[in-house]
Amino acid sequence: MAVKSQYPEDPDTHHWFCRLAGLPEGPEREQIRREIICAWLPVAHRLALRYRDRGETLEDLRQVAAVGLVNAVDRYDPALGGAFLPFAIPTIVGEIKRHFRDRMWSVHVPRRVQNLRNIVRRATADLTAEGTPASPARLAEHTGLTEEEVRQGNEALHGFRALSLDASVPTDGNDVRLGDTMGADDDALSLVLDREAAKGGISSLAEREKRVLYLRFFAGMTQSAIAAELGISQIHVSRLIAESCRRIREGAESADPRGTHTVTRPSRHTRAQPKVR
CATH class of the missing domain: 1.10.10 (Arc Repressor Mutant, subunit A)
Known part of the structure; x- marks a missing residue:
C-alpha cells in the first residue's frame, strides 16, 4: 500500500517513475527524469529548512538537498511497491547530514x-x-x-x-586578539641543561674570571673593552676566557657519568644574569 504524502501539494509522479523505469538511456528518459526532479524540488527545500541556523547558508543547504533528491530519483524502483516520498526523505536528509559531517568541520x-x-x-x-x-x-x-x-x-x-587568530577575546573588560593570548616557544629553554651543567665549573672560578665571562658573554663587551676596564692586556683577556671555558667544559663532562655533555658557549644576547659579585 502506497504511503500518502503529508503535504497535499506534493506531486503524484508514480506514472512518471513507471515510464522512466521502462525507457533506455536517451533524451526522452532524461527529460522525464528532469521533470520528476523539478516536481519534488520543493520537498527537498523544505527538508533543508530544518537545518538552517547551523553554520551553513540556506542556499548551500538547498543545493545539498537537491543532490540528495537526484540520488533518490536515480535509486527509486517503483516495482518494489513503495511510495517515493518515504524513500526520498531519508536519502535527502542523509545527504545533508553527510555534508555537515564531512564538509563543515574546520578540522x-x-x-x-x-x-x-x-x-x-x-x-x-x-x-x-x-x-x-x-x-x-x-x-x-x-x-x-x-x-x-x-x-x-x-x-x-x-x-x-575554527576561530581566526585575529578574533577578539574579552579579557578583563578589554578585547584582545586571540593570537596575543597564545604562548610561544621560549628560546631560553634550550639553554637550561647547559646552564645547569656549567654551574659547578663557574662556581670554581676566581672572581676576576667570573667578571671577564660576564662582561664578554652577558654584557656583550669586546675583549679590548674588557681589557681597558680591568687594566690588563687584550691577550690576557683572551687567555682568561679560553681557560675559563675549558675548565667549565671539563667540569660539566666530569659531572656527566657518560661524559657526553657538551656545554655551548653562551650567546652575547643571552639575558639571564649569572650570580657575579
Missing part, C-alpha cells in the same frame, strides 16, 4: 566524537528546557554516556568552526 573529527557532540547537544537542550542544570554528571545520566564521553562531546560542541 577532521572522528565520527564517534561527532555523534557524541550531537547527543550532548540534544541532551543539553532537553535539560535546559526542563530547567535542569546540564552538568556532566546529569548529562551522563540522561544520555547513558560516561562522563568522559560527555566531556568529549562538550569539547566538540565548540570545535565545529
Whole structure:
C-alpha cells in the first residue's frame, strides 16, 4: 500500500517513475527524469529548512538537498511497491547530514566524537528546557554516556568552526586578539641543561674570571673593552676566557657519568644574569 504524502501539494509522479523505469538511456528518459526532479524540488527545500541556523547558508543547504533528491530519483524502483516520498526523505536528509559531517568541520573529527557532540547537544537542550542544570554528571545520566564521553562531546560542541587568530577575546573588560593570548616557544629553554651543567665549573672560578665571562658573554663587551676596564692586556683577556671555558667544559663532562655533555658557549644576547659579585 502506497504511503500518502503529508503535504497535499506534493506531486503524484508514480506514472512518471513507471515510464522512466521502462525507457533506455536517451533524451526522452532524461527529460522525464528532469521533470520528476523539478516536481519534488520543493520537498527537498523544505527538508533543508530544518537545518538552517547551523553554520551553513540556506542556499548551500538547498543545493545539498537537491543532490540528495537526484540520488533518490536515480535509486527509486517503483516495482518494489513503495511510495517515493518515504524513500526520498531519508536519502535527502542523509545527504545533508553527510555534508555537515564531512564538509563543515574546520578540522577532521572522528565520527564517534561527532555523534557524541550531537547527543550532548540534544541532551543539553532537553535539560535546559526542563530547567535542569546540564552538568556532566546529569548529562551522563540522561544520555547513558560516561562522563568522559560527555566531556568529549562538550569539547566538540565548540570545535565545529575554527576561530581566526585575529578574533577578539574579552579579557578583563578589554578585547584582545586571540593570537596575543597564545604562548610561544621560549628560546631560553634550550639553554637550561647547559646552564645547569656549567654551574659547578663557574662556581670554581676566581672572581676576576667570573667578571671577564660576564662582561664578554652577558654584557656583550669586546675583549679590548674588557681589557681597558680591568687594566690588563687584550691577550690576557683572551687567555682568561679560553681557560675559563675549558675548565667549565671539563667540569660539566666530569659531572656527566657518560661524559657526553657538551656545554655551548653562551650567546652575547643571552639575558639571564649569572650570580657575579
